[in-house]
Amino acid sequence: MRVISCRGVTRRYHGRGVEPVVAVADVDLEIEEASFVAIEGPSGSGKTTLLGLIAGLEPPDAGEIIMLGHDLSRLTAAERARLRQQRIGIVFQSFGLIASLRAGDNVALPLALAGVPERQREDRARSALAEVGLESAFAARIDELSGGERQRVGIARAVVIDPAIILADEPTGSLDEENGAGVLQLLTDAVQQRKASLVLVTHDPTSAALADRHYRMRDGHLTAAVPA
Ligand SMILES: Nc1ncnc2c1ncn2[C@@H]1O[C@H](COP(=O)(O)OP(=O)(O)O)[C@@H](O)[C@H]1O
Numbered sequence: 001m002r003v004i005s006c007r008g009v010t011r012r013y014h015g016r017g018v019e020p021v022v023a024v025a026d027v028d029l030e031i032e033e034a035s036f037v038a039i040e041g042p043s044g045s046g047k048t049t050l051l052g053l054i055a056g057l058e059p060p061d062a063g064e065i066i067m068l069g070h071d072l073s074r075l076t077a078a079e080r081a082r083l084r085q086q087r088i089g090i091v092f093q094s095f096g097l098i099a100s101l102r103a104g105d106n107v108a109l110p111l112a113l114a115g116v117p118e119r120q121r122e123d124r125a126r127s128a129l130a131e132v133g134l135e136s137a138f139a140a141r142i143d144e145l146s147g148g149e150r151q152r153v154g155i156a157r158a159v160v161i162d163p164a165i166i167l168a169d170e171p172t173g174s175l176d177e178e179n180g181a182g183v184l185q186l187l188t189d190a191v192q193q194r195k196a197s198l199v200l201v202t203h204d205p206t207s208a209a210l211a212d213r214h215y216r217m218r219d220g221h222l223t224a225a226v227p228a
């Protein structure tokens with residue numbers, strides 16, 4: 001089964017110049033169930049914009065996005081939010097954790113948004129933290145955690161809803177090589193175990209090469225990377 005299908009997807013931004021910036025240019029992309037797709041490209045090539053379109057955070061200017069059988073353009077903003085909250089996990093470069101909440105409460109938050117009953121949330125958050133090797137960090141403050149630990153909390157938060165798709169936007173971009181490799185391993189293990197699909201965006205060709213399918217993004221255009 002196909003979980004994401006993009007056809008001719010285009011997004012332009014009207015900035016200071018006369019010509020709009022074409023952040024995403026006529027992108028076609030098919031992502032199968034339980035597959036790992038990497039999109040490698042330099043800063044400014046349109047990677048984050050493309051992930052935002054796939055997540056239904058904003059509509060494309062042209063083209064069609066089918067996500068888990070839903071044409072995103074036919075859903076209301078509330079329906080898109082619901083789909084995202086229930087089926088999609090997102091991992092950010094700068095972790096995106098809420099500093100005023102304990103680690104476990106950060107992980108439990110998506111469960112509340114997805115409508116999971118309160119009495120189940122703590123157990124599920126604890127087991128997601130255990131999955132990333134942080135079983136003892138449930139009550140930890142975010143500022144007590146290292147960068148690698150924060151991103152492991154970010155992974156626990158992304159997987160806790162048992163998503164069909166995980167979108168990871170440069171998840172190792174703020175980490176040193178060793179912690180980055182560990183985080184990437186946890187992420188790929190977590191998606192494999194759930195038979196979820198992973199869309200990894202990165203500027204690092206080495207991590208992109210781990211994927212089942214490897215694309216390059218340049219100036220908004222997506223092309224299949226040819227193996228070396
Ligand atoms: N909200 C925005 N308003 C105007 N221009 C934007 C906006 N978001 C992104 N851009 C522009 O779109 C292009 C792609 O950006 P982005 O998707 O963030 O690339 P990447 O994630 O690969 O670094 C860049 O030229 C960027 O400046």
Ligand SMILES: [Mg+2]
Nearest residue numbers: 047048049169
């Ligand atoms: Mg980006």
